[in-house]
Amino acid sequence: MAATVVGGLGIPLIDVLAVETFVFREQPFGGGAVAARTVVGQVLLSDSTGGVLLDSVDGGRYLISGDDVVSRFADDAPFTPVTAEGLGERLLEELPPGFRVHTTEHYVIAYDTSREYAEWASSLLESLQEALVRYWTRQGLELHAPRFPLGVVIHRSAEDYQRIARAEIGTAGAVGYYSMRTNRVRMFDLTGSDEVRGGARGPRSGSRREITQMLSVPAAEPLVATIVHEATHQVAFNTGVMQRFADLPLWLVEGMAVYFEAPNAGSSRGWRGIGKVNRQRLVSFRRNLPKWNRNSLTSLIGSDLRLRDARTAADAYADAWALNYFLIQRREEQYVAYVKTMADKKPLEGPEANASASEIARDRLAEFVTHFGPLPELEQEFLRTMSRLK
Known part of the structure; x- marks a missing residue:
């Protein structure tokens, strides 16, 4: 999970409700030129210095210092979360040419690898979401459906993934990460990793059969586990198991995700399900x-x-x-x-x-x-x- 350091707006926060457009200054991770960013959203918390915690219509959550606010103005339109189609359009606008969108019940997946791999990933993610929600509901937690469609970006190459990861969270991560700020999971096509390919070269067919074969080998276990781990964060933070930017002990946040990640070589999905020994x-x-x-x-x-x-x-x-x-x-x-x-x-x-x-x-x-x-x-x-x- 890519966490963002929170807190320290300076004074106690007060609850507010607002639908506004913010223009604010933002500096990329690792330095670089400060650029203006425009976000339409709902103010969750605010302080007297103008600092806010803002939910954008596409599910992003921004902690903005009052000193970085360039302008803000209210919008008479009600706050309406973006639709799956709208999120797909936003992702395609942000990403380089060559990406396409695959949509399922809960996920909007932008990818530049094979459609078969996007479908494999979406099947894994939907199964995980269903299992997690069912598990916690049976335990007595009052969960809710995700307020926003869940965004996922899959890069064909590890190099493209690592370049964008460094710009977005300051590190390349492993094979994927969940960002509490953007509310998205980003990963790359695991069938292109050296661990899975075993040093093989040449083109991949991208067929479902090839994907299943490649991700059923023991070397794929920790890679698939990482994807399940990060997707668990996304589900937990979007269904009410946890709240983004709350003061939560990391042993619980990360340990729970590791509990659910247990991999299984030999499975076409590479995932054992809930409660297995990791x-x-x-x-x-x-x-x-x-x-x-x-x-x-x-x-x-x-x-x-x-x-x-x-x-x-x-x-x-x-x-x-x-x-x-x-x-x-x-x-x-x-x-x-x-x-x-x-x-x-x-x-x-x-x-x-x-x-x-x-x-x-x-x-x-x-x-x-x-x-x-x-x-x-x-x-x-x-x-x-x-x-x-x-």
């Missing part, structure tokens, strides 16, 4: 158990640092998966109650701007203990259970 993450978790110490669990729950630091992220993601898996399997009622509490959090609500890391950790740990009980007892059962998991 073998790759389990192997990583167990490999690092000798390094586990009295601070490992508290640091995972109380801070996002281990998950954000590239040097520790791989191990931390495995820990986050393990914790989510354990809580879902052994503390399901408490876990669902905790998720409901997180779902109620509003955008930009959170610690005071001057809160220290220790104060933030204290509050997060207290919230966790309120739902799951004292950490020492839970940690013992957690480590015992996950070390014996088969």
Whole structure:
């Protein structure tokens, strides 16, 4: 997931409702010339300095500083989310020539690879959406249909994907990412990756049979898992499981996505479904158990640092998966109650701007203990259970 740093508009925010056109200054990631951007949308939050949190009609969410606002004016027309057809047109306007659009019930997929691959991806995404919504509804969460059609961009080549990813989020990512800012998933055609092709050269036929064969090999597992992971973020943030730009602990946000990503070589979709053991993450978790110490669990729950630091992220993601898996399997009622509490959090609500890391950790740990009980007892059962998991 491509996260955007939020908060710090300076003063408490107030709820407002507005349909307006904003022109504001925006600087690309990694520097470059500041350019004016025009967005039509609904103001969710505002402060007295003119800073706003804005939902655009195509599902984007913009945190705009008052100093960057060039102009704003109200529109008498009601706020109406863009239609699937309208989002497709917008995507084609933004993307280079050669892209086409494939639309399903919930998704608008712009692609410059084969239509067969777009259809394969859309089938995976629709299956995931259906499974996630059904799962959380059965757990008692009150979900809603996505307010906006869900945008997905699929590039034929990894090079094109990486170039745009660096401009949009400042990094090339892995094989795909979800942006909370644009509300879109961006990826490239996995059948073109070196891992899947095994060094083969020459043109791809792009047939459904070839796609199924290539993505059923073990080397494709982590690649498909990444797509499922990022798509899980998109579904969660658009159906009410979580709220974009809310103050959410990263162990939950990322660990939940890893829980649902479990890959399956041999499947034409490369995805096991919900609740299967994520073998790759389990192997990583167990490999690092000798390094586990009295601070490992508290640091995972109380801070996002281990998950954000590239040097520790791989191990931390495995820990986050393990914790989510354990809580879902052994503390399901408490876990669902905790998720409901997180779902109620509003955008930009959170610690005071001057809160220290220790104060933030204290509050997060207290919230966790309120739902799951004292950490020492839970940690013992957690480590015992996950070390014996088969």
